[in-house]
Amino acid sequence: MTDRNEDRVRERAYAIWEEEGRPDGEDLRHWSTAEAELRGETTKANEQARKQIEETEAATGATGFPVPAPSLANPD
Secondary structure (H helix, E strand, O other), rough: OOHEEEEEEEEHHHHHHHHOOOOOOOHHHHHHHHHHOOOOHHHHHHHHHHHHHHHHHHOOOOOOOOOOOOOOOOOO
């Protein structure tokens, strides 16, 4: 887990703890819940991106394979 992701999980776990009235001994559950929520956000964003790619490919006839960049070598 990257530092940024860990910070996001920590912030969300803290918010959950506060929302539940700051109960003692629930830190692991709060952390797990926060991770699951954030993982769900990532999954949802990935699904939206995949759908957008599929729609673009269908509309343009393009495939998911990148087109190689033209050569910069001098044709002479």
